[in-house]
Amino acid sequence: MIRTLKPLVIFFAIALLLPGELLAGASVRTGIRVIHASSDAVHVDPGLRDIGPELESVFRYTSYTLLKQTSMDLVPGNQGRVRLPGGRTLEVEPLDLKGRRIKYRIAIFKQGARVFGTEVLLRNRGSITIGGPRFKNGYLLFNISGTRK
Amino acid sequence: METFKSNHQCRRYDAKTLGLYLDRELAPDELHGIEKHLSSCSHCRSVVENMERLSQTFSQGVDQGISGLAHGVSGEGILVRIKEEKRSFWADLADLMTAGRNVLQLASIAAILLATVICYHGDTVVPTGPSAIVNSVDGEIASVMILETQASKHTIIWYTES
Numbered sequence: 001m002i003r004t005l006k007p008l009v010i011f012f013a014i015a016l017l018l019p020g021e022l023l024a025g026a027s028v029r030t031g032i033r034v035i036h037a038s039s040d041a042v043h044v045d046p047g048l049r050d051i052g053p054e055l056e057s058v059f060r061y062t063s064y065t066l067l068k069q070t071s072m073d074l075v076p077g078n079q080g081r082v083r084l085p086g087g088r089t090l091e092v093e094p095l096d097l098k099g100r101r102i103k104y105r106i107a108i109f110k111q112g113a114r115v116f117g118t119e120v121l122l123r124n125r126g127s128i129t130i131g132g133p134r135f136k137n138g139y140l141l142f143n144i145s146g147t148r149k
Numbered sequence: 150m151e152t153f154k155s156n157h158q159c160r161r162y163d164a165k166t167l168g169l170y171l172d173r174e175l176a177p178d179e180l181h182g183i184e185k186h187l188s189s190c191s192h193c194r195s196v197v198e199n200m201e202r203l204s205q206t207f208s209q210g211v212d213q214g215i216s217g218l219a220h221g222v223s224g225e226g227i228l229v230r231i232k233e234e235k236r237s238f239w240a241d242l243a244d245l246m247t248a249g250r251n252v253l254q255l256a257s258i259a260a261i262l263l264a265t266v267i268c269y270h271g272d273t274v275v276p277t278g279p280s281a282i283v284n285s286v287d288g289e290i291a292s293v294m295i296l297e298t299q300a301s302k303h304t305i306i307w308y309t310e311s
Binding site: 051053054055057058101103107108110113114115116117118119120121122123126127128129130131132133134 | 278279280281282283284285286287288289290296298299300301303304305306307308309310
């Protein structure tokens with residue numbers, strides 16, 4: 001029995017000593033959802049079931065429509081770009097993996113000009129929502145999620 | 150198993166009645182009548198003889214079984230068996246305890262290590278703190294708000310383009 005369990009104990013000991021980044025791998029799965037929030041209807045897109053109630057608890061909009069959804073595997077230092085409505089572009093770049101969080105640089109460009117930028121420490125498997133640009137009688141929201149692979 | 154009915158060609162007494170006769174469970178006058186009949190009817194006599202043989206065989210078998218059982222359940226035998234059972238039970242329990250202690254120790258170590266690894270790498274634990282910590286915000290913006298929802302501490306940045 002001891003002989004059987006000994007390798008397991010050794011494995012866990014090694015796992016404990018290894019940095020999380022090495023154990024989990026360096027790649028980050030980054031998900032981006034583009035949402036249109038308005039008060040034109042009463043509707044929450046089925047694809048927004050997870051964050052719909054969160055958004056409704058903060059905003060007074062009654063309609064949340066998922067316009068676009070994409071995901072990409074990014075190694076820290078690599079940028080990912082997504083075209084947004086209204087001639088905008090969203091740029092995301094995982095910079096570093098810090099414990100349970102992923103450091104992201106996020107920027108929004110409008111007709112090539114950088115209009116918004118932020119640096120955040122995103123909880124692994126968590127997400128952040130950035131909103132503000134006006135679009136079609138409502139506003140655009142960008143939900144960005146990150147998961148270490 | 151012999152079937153008496155099929156061999157019994159005499160219609161005066163059936164096998165059941167002959168069986169009752171053999172067990173002496175008939176009235177005296179009936180017993181007497183059958184005895185008289187048997188002296189003259191070879192078929193019925195054959196049936197009764199077969200029944201007797203079968204009965205004897207069965208009785209011998211039962212006797213042998215009972216004697217064997219009696220030997221097994223004798224006082225001495227019971228004590229020997231109890232001692233054997235007792236010894237094997239305690240021996241088994243001791244073995245189990247010894248083995249169990251090792252398994253328990255190793256399982257505890259494994260559980261502690263697993264819990265530590267999970268906490269250290271921390272992806273499956275209950276999330277604490279905001280979903281995102283905002284380090285900096287810049288750009289051509291007129292205003293910015295950083296919100297956090299109450300339910301799951303979801304971070305929201307709301308900005309107004311200038």
